Every structure is written in structure tokens, then in C-alpha cells.
Amino acid sequence: MRPGEFLSLVGPSGCGKSTALRLIAGLIPPSDGQVRWDGGERPRPGDIGFVFQEPTLMPWARVLANVTLPLRLARLARAEAEARARDALALVGLEGFERAFPRELSGGMRMRVSIARALVMRPRLLLMDEPFAALDEITRLKLNDDLLALWAERGLAIVFVTHSVYESVYLSNRIAIMAARPGRIVAELPVVAPYPRAAGFRHGATYGAACAEVSAALGRAMAA
Template sequence: MAGLDLAVQPGEFLSLVGPSGCGKSTALRLVAGLAAPSEGRIQWDGGDRPRPGDIGFVFQEPTLMPWARVLANVTLPLKLGGTGRAEVERRARDALALVGLDGVERAFPRELSGGMRMRVSIARALVMRPRLLLMDEPFAALDEITRLKLNDDLLALWAERGLAVLFVTHSVYESVYLSNRVAIMAARPGRIVADLAVTAPYPRDAAFRHGAAYGTACAEVSAALGRAMAA
């Protein structure tokens, strides 16, 4: 990447779209502090470092501990952060309820569907009550019906929690449905080449997907992505 300049506002839902290898996942890792920039800096509300728990990360795969039950998987960040035992369990159960997984606390990941495992991963990211949620193509491996359902559930969570979300996807249609802003990246070097607002109001539903505004926005993002891939 070179000259990447991107700002995420409080409460914003911003998607990153671009060809494979342009640096979308790397950008998330830089924001999360999992990699260090070779130059420049990541700035957080006027400072250089977020506070513990400010950022939640949902990876492409659920990355759950297969030997641990659902509740133990979700409580892991709290335990590592030294949260008290009673608070750990209460917050983990609240996070699971948020993603619609009441009653599966004692299940093992192998007993869950792919969509349910991803919900556990989202609950684990939410349990720290982050201000910014980073999501790296979390629904790419799921079937279309599950993906659409999780899109709707994610928007409900976003609205309820007032999070800022930085969401990586290869799907133009997903980016437009979810976001109020879509940034387009080009490769070699990875950089932002377009920044488009999606002005359709929330809440969004199937009617929005079938409407003219959605089609127009998808066409705009698709055209910008085509230019990025040709750049």
C-alpha cells in the first residue's frame, strides 16, 4: 500500500471494496494494531493508540477454540483482560443474546452451523463493547440465505450499539446494502481511488434491495470498482 488515507467517523458503517491483493485485510490489521505501518500513523480520536476494548475484530473464519464450549469462546477476551468472573459470564451471555444464540452456551463449535459459528465470533468481538468493529469478509463462505440474514442482523446490532464498523467485502451488493459509505481500493500500490456515499435511509430491508436507489448505488460502486481494477 502507498498513501492510504482513510477516516472512519463515529457511528459510521464503512465498507472497503477492491480487487484481491489490494490491501483491504492489511488495512484492517493496521487499524487493529496487528501490523505496524512502515510510514505514517494510525490516529484514534486525536491520539495514537486506542484504549483496551475499543476495537473488536471479526475475521474471515470464526477462529473459535474447537475444544471449548461456546460460552468459553466468548468469555476469552474478558478473561484475558482481567474482568471479574461474575461480570465475565453476564456480559458473555448478553453478547450471545444480541446475536440470537441464547441457549447454545454449552455447545461445542463442531455442533453449530457455519452461520452460528460466525455469530459466536461476532459475539466474542462484541463482548468487549468496542467502539469500532472491524470485519474482514465475515460472511463470504456462507450460503446466500444465511448471508442475507446475517446482513440484516448486523445492521440491527450496529443501530442498537452505535458502533462504527469497517467492513471488508468483495461483494458490491453487500457493501451497498450495509453501508452509508463505500471506499474503493486499487492495487499495486493499494490505495483509495473512490469514496462513495450511500444515502438511502435505514432501516434497510428486502424492499430496498428491489428498489431503484439500490440498483443505482450498486451501479455506481461497480463502475468505480471497474475503474480501480483497470488502474
């Protein structure tokens, strides 16, 4: 994967998309082969941020405490941890919600907290496992735009798992199509469209053609 790339993984349920993210993050060991990082170097603590399908927030803790959790586990001084957490919350548009509890937030806001928690360690690579799948369409489209703005600002590399062809084309500059049994990548498709991608991009010929190409590749993968 190239530095600063936005790569989406698309494929049928059970093909190993989430497993691939967990292998990259080192949460599970590979049964064969190895995961290479920068030519063989092991990632340093904080190099990888992970956003799961569910926000997985501590319901008894306020937003600021949820976001500072990785820094507290890393034994960072409280003042610095809270300052970095406030910066991360500002990046995701949640200034002023530091003292709210998760139950007081909408689904989209809870996911923003989860993204802020992943960003607070200032990772080089952000792994996102269908983070917007459970959200309504309006919230999802807004978070797509916010994610692209954040990606451009921070220069992150992102691996994004989604079941949505349309979401993958809108967000990515490369899409990997996976097939199941065994889980494997069967096609890689570039999305040749400049950033920033305004709302009108979804109505253009380039977007439509790219969606059709990804849909066709996904159909072949499901039949494989």
C-alpha cells in the first residue's frame, strides 16, 4: 500500500475483509506468511489506528475520557492526553461535547468519537471496518465527506472495509475486490477522479462508470 492512499476492500460476507484488517493491526497472527510494514519494520505503538463496526465506547465514561483511553494506557501525562484528545475531537467536529456521555449522542456522533479515539495516537495508517454501515443515509454521506477532508488534512493512509460499491468509489483512489473460500484479492481497480470530490461527483459519468466496473468485478468474485 502506498503512503497516503485510500484503499477500500469490497467483497461478499465471509470473504475475510475484517480478518485482513485484524491481521494488519496485529490483533491476530497469520496462519501462514507475514504482514510486511515499511519493508519489514515492525509498526511502532500508535502507528495504526482502528475504527470498528461499532463505536465500542465505554458507556460509563464521558467523551473526553473515551478518547484519552489509548493515551492513558500509553501512560501519557494527563494534561497532554486531554489536550490531544480535544484536538482529535475538534478534527471530527465534536468541540463542546467533551463532557457528554455516549448515551447522549446520536449514532453518527458516537462514531465520530470512535474515530477521534483512533486518531488521538496520531497514526500513519487508519483501519476502518464498515464504520458507517449502521447509520442512516444522510449521516453516512456527511461522514463520507468529513472522512475525506480529514484524510486530506492529516495525510493518512486508510484501509476502509465496506459492502457498498457506491461508498467505495466515492471515497477511494484504489479498490480491492475480494472473493471467499479462500479469502483472496481477485481484482484491483483504480478510481481515476481528482479530489476533493464534491457532491456532484456522484451524478457524473466517471462515477457511474466506476461503480459499474466495481459491481461487475464484485459479481465475478461472488461467482468464483
